Amino acid sequence: MTDRPQYGEYATPEEQRRLAGLPPVDAVTEAPIATAAPAASAAEAAPAQPAARPWDRIITIALLTYGVVNVFMTGMSYLDLPTMMNESMKILGIEGEFTNFAQGKVWGTVAAIVLVVGWVLTAWLSMRRLRSGKLTWWLPLAGAAATMLVASVCITIPMMNDPAFIAYLDGASGR
Known part of the structure; x- marks a missing residue:
């Protein structure tokens, strides 16, 4: 073994950079270091921020509110389908x-249940989309139509x- 110093052992950081052909430390600008993190830990550490669309939230909630009133009123009339x-x-x-x-009583009750289940499903999907920041105003309209x-x-x-x-x-067909 030799007592001779190894490469860079006694050199300053500036001398090491010069000998390696790199610019001086003062000339290097600080850049953020991007580290690749596993997808699961990145999602846990920083959840996705929803896009700011207050108009979408207002319209969606207004349509869902109108829908619940409509479901109540229409559902009540379906429960008395013969009238x-x-x-x-x-x-x-x-x-x-x-x-x-x-048949009127049975199918009227089924129709009222369909209205309630359809509204609940539409509201649940709408809230999920709103929380994730996705455009949602169209979902209550599509849910109501279906x-x-x-x-x-x-x-x-x-x-x-x-x-x-x-x-x-x-x-009417004979006319």
């Missing part, structure tokens, strides 16, 4: 009364099996 069908038949000018009470489509099918079933309505359709 609603009689009123609808009078408005359409259909003679006779709605007499398909058994829910009303399913509920409409539910109330159409007893209407299409009602003798007065069938007679009206037979008379």
